[in-house]
Amino acid sequence: MARSSEVCRSNCPINFVLETFGDKWTLLIVRDLMFKGKRTYGEFLESDERISTNILADRLKRLEEHEIVEKTVAPDNRSKLIYSLTPKGKDLLPVMLEITAWSAKHDATTNTPNSFLDMFAAAKDKMMSAILSELE
Amino acid sequence: MARSSEVCRSNCPINFVLETFGDKWTLLIVRDLMFKGKRTYGEFLESDERISTNILADRLKRLEEHEIVEKTVAPDNRSKLIYSLTPKGKDLLPVMLEITAWSAKHDATTNTPNSFLDMFAAAKDKMMSAILSELE
DNA sequence: GGAGGTACTTGCATTTTGCAAGCATCTCGC
DNA sequence: GCGAGATGCTTGCAAAATGCAAGTACCTCC
Structure with missing residues (x-):
């Protein structure tokens, strides 16, 4: 399903991962969610590697499309969005x-x-x- | 040592891997060496994902610089080069x-x-x- | 010594990234 | 109920990386 939205170069499992994580930023977002307790756009922006705002927005969107990350509205603040790993994301x-x-x-x-x-x-x-x- | 030749964004182990493998092609070369028995420039070019010649040359050079891959002259043909994984590469x-x-x-x-x-x-x-x- | 194999290199158009600035929505205090 | 701040993006443009086609260099074999 994830593959239908983009060019698929082969059916190799290594290539499958590269089509989602084959760049310098995507896996850092997973790291921040998994190990650093970060959950919001603003928190991701503060990481040491200094991701830029447009790249972050794009990668979060792709991770949602691949169902690795999901987004919910914060219960206490409707202008705050909480990102979290799905089961597929946790399997990483x-x-x-x-x-x-x-x-x-x-x-x-x-x-x-x-x-x-x-x-x-x-x-x-x-x-x-x-x-x-x-x-x- | 590997880090001295390029920009280092942070000291995170996830980021360290991304600085070498954070693109769509590098890990495919490791895959071909590790699982597909490919050993020469021409064999890498034939993979399903269709890497282009300049990118392949660049990635092989970087993998050598990072001491993940090493290059030797074929014993039977001096115009043929054999690529192989170093211990560091096999550790992947x-x-x-x-x-x-x-x-x-x-x-x-x-x-x-x-x-x-x-x-x-x-x-x-x-x-x-x-x-x-x-x-x- | 010429044809073919092997491993690249080069030039250029296209795509992606990086940076700075701007915009939209919601919250909070008064 | 309105202005300042917080939060999460979007936009425009220059710089860098990539993709493609063609060309080059060295070796081997007949």
């Missing part, structure tokens, strides 16, 4: 954790000081070796 | 598997063999067991 959690683990392993400047992450990465190493040996 | 496997699992769950049109998902599920079970046994 394992992807986000693997990305975080990879960055923590390969980038010294990344801020992810977490002892559980080390154990997580070590277990992943075993899994990766097992699968790679089967692929070769 | 868990990310790729989670992306594939997410797409398989949320896109009916995605072509993902069940055998592939089964292998992933089995490996993930092993991983979870490994984590649980370390916790005890």
